[in-house]
Amino acid sequence: MSNVLSKNYDLAIIGGGVVGLWCAYFAQKSGLKTALFEANTIASGASGGLLGALMPHMPTQWNGKKQFQFDGLVELEDLVAEIEATTGVSCGYARVGRLQPLSRPEHLNDAQERCAAAHDRWQYGERQFEMRIVDEPHSSGWPDSDVMPHGAVFDDLSAHVNPRAVTAALLKSIAGQVDIFEHTPVTSGENKKMTLNDGTMINAKDFIVAAGLGSFDILKPFTPSLAGRPVKGQAALLDTKLDPKLPVLFQQGVYLIVHEDGRTAIGSTSEREFEDARATDQLLEDVIAKARMICPVIKDAPVAERWANLRMQPIGRDPLLGRLPDHDGVHIATGGFKIGFGIAHRMAQAVLAPITGSTPIEIPESFRIENRVNPA
Numbered sequence: 001m002s003n004v005l006s007k008n009y010d011l012a013i014i015g016g017g018v019v020g021l022w023c024a025y026f027a028q029k030s031g032l033k034t035a036l037f038e039a040n041t042i043a044s045g046a047s048g049g050l051l052g053a054l055m056p057h058m059p060t061q062w063n064g065k066k067q068f069q070f071d072g073l074v075e076l077e078d079l080v081a082e083i084e085a086t087t088g089v090s091c092g093y094a095r096v097g098r099l100q101p102l103s104r105p106e107h108l109n110d111a112q113e114r115c116a117a118a119h120d121r122w123q124y125g126e127r128q129f130e131m132r133i134v135d136e137p138h139s140s141g142w143p144d145s146d147v148m149p150h151g152a153v154f155d156d157l158s159a160h161v162n163p164r165a166v167t168a169a170l171l172k173s174i175a176g177q178v179d180i181f182e183h184t185p186v187t188s189g190e191n192k193k194m195t196l197n198d199g200t201m202i203n204a205k206d207f208i209v210a211a212g213l214g215s216f217d218i219l220k221p222f223t224p225s226l227a228g229r230p231v232k233g234q235a236a237l238l239d240t241k242l243d244p245k246l247p248v249l250f251q252q253g254v255y256l257i258v259h260e261d262g263r264t265a266i267g268s269t270s271e272r273e274f275e276d277a278r279a280t281d282q283l284l285e286d287v288i289a290k291a292r293m294i295c296p297v298i299k300d301a302p303v304a305e306r307w308a309n310l311r312m313q314p315i316g317r318d319p320l321l322g323r324l325p326d327h328d329g330v331h332i333a334t335g336g337f338k339i340g341f342g343i344a345h346r347m348a349q350a351v352l353a354p355i356t357g358s359t360p361i362e363i364p365e366s367f368r369i370e371n372r373v374n375p376a
């Protein structure tokens with residue numbers, strides 16, 4: 001290993017989740033000599049999940065953060081097509097839209113406002129995305145008509161991917177182009193040098209820390225005030241044979257997503273307090289029961305997999321993005337929380353732009369690292 005690490009890299013990426021993988025993808029495309037360090041195995045953290053919902057923020061009260069996500073959601077479609085074409089791996093991407101049932105009449109006014117705001121805001125070049133109110137379920141049992149007594153809001157912007165297929169495709173597209181070190185945690189000490197556990201220093205001009213929850217320990221010597229909290233999430237996969245063109249359903253905090261193979265992903269829970277981050281429990285069973293009630297077509301479907309992991313929510317909630325103030329060459333890209341798969345590629349492009357000299361991508365004020373670090 002010391003031989004390899006005597007290599008000088010243009011860029012070292014720390015963390016092999018979806019954010020680190022997109023960083024590696026664009027870095028190698030720009031010709032940077034790149035290394036990717038992962039403490040465990042690639043995509044073994046939050047990015048190894050089952051859901052893959054690509055959901056826009058509400059179009060009302062528009063701001064820079066919503067624009068960043070909107071652009072990310074639109075642009076992901078072509079980027080996925082690009083990695084699918086080069087790797088032959090299908091990412092299970094489908095822009096199927098989303099149905100959000102309206103269970104109470106007072107939600108109608110809000111829904112109409114959202115439809116008008118979507119019409120104004122959801123424009124990308126020639127493309128226009130819409131939200132509209134519908135009266136009937138999409139198809140029989142999707143969802144049960146009883147759960148939408150006042151109709152539902154349908155939008156044609158929402159989509160989904162298979163998270164494991166996306167990370168597999170990204171890994172395949174960087175293999176051989178990027179030096180990948182699994183089971184290789186990175187730390188930094190008082191001397192502010194990025195090192196491996198045995199003290200070996202990493203030689204790189206730039207570092208991107210995309211280590212999810214691990215990011216704060218790595219960056220403590222640089223910016224002790226940065227912090228985030230773990231929020232556990234649980235999800236399940238049901239062995240169904242449904243039409244993958246069915247819209248994503250979002251009702252009572254539960255997502256139902258039919259993936260490319262006809263199986264239905266259901267999620268998720270949100271727990272600030274937990275004992276075992278990787279164990280599933282009754283909370284997930286409750287979500288599954290709710291999903292079966294929303295859509296009786298899945299009522300008897302066996303559970304193929306249950307999964308749990310930690311999402312990282314930065315203090316201040318929004319993602320953290322950009323170069324650390326006063327520390328040339330150290331950058332952060334993390335904190336997608338519940339929407340990471342829809343924005344990871346754009347976070348990667350934004351953090352890489354000053355490194356590669358490519359066209360800058362506007363980073364929302366609330367994501368900018370300089371606005372989130374307290375003065376020492």
Ligand SMILES: Cc1cc2nc3c(=O)[nH]c(=O)nc-3n(C[C@H](O)[C@H](O)[C@H](O)COP(=O)(O)OP(=O)(O)OC[C@H]3O[C@@H](n4cnc5c(N)ncnc54)[C@H](O)[C@@H]3O)c2cc1C
Pocket residue numbers: 014015016017018019020037038039040041042043044045046047048049051052053054184185186187210211212213214215218232233234235267268269308309310311333334335336337338339340341342
């Ligand atoms: C139950 C659940 C459901 C979700 N559903 C959705 C959804 O439907 N749609 C969506 O967009 N998002 C969803 N998310 C969120 C999404 O999974 C995350 O936003 C995304 O995976 C975050 O990616 P990441 O690369 O920042 O972090 P991670 O995937 O956690 O990657 C960070 C990596 O860094 C590594 N690491 C940590 N410390 C070190 C170190 N010191 N050295 C080297 N490596 C290190 C870790 O091992 C890990 O592999 C969900 C999350 C959960 C838990």
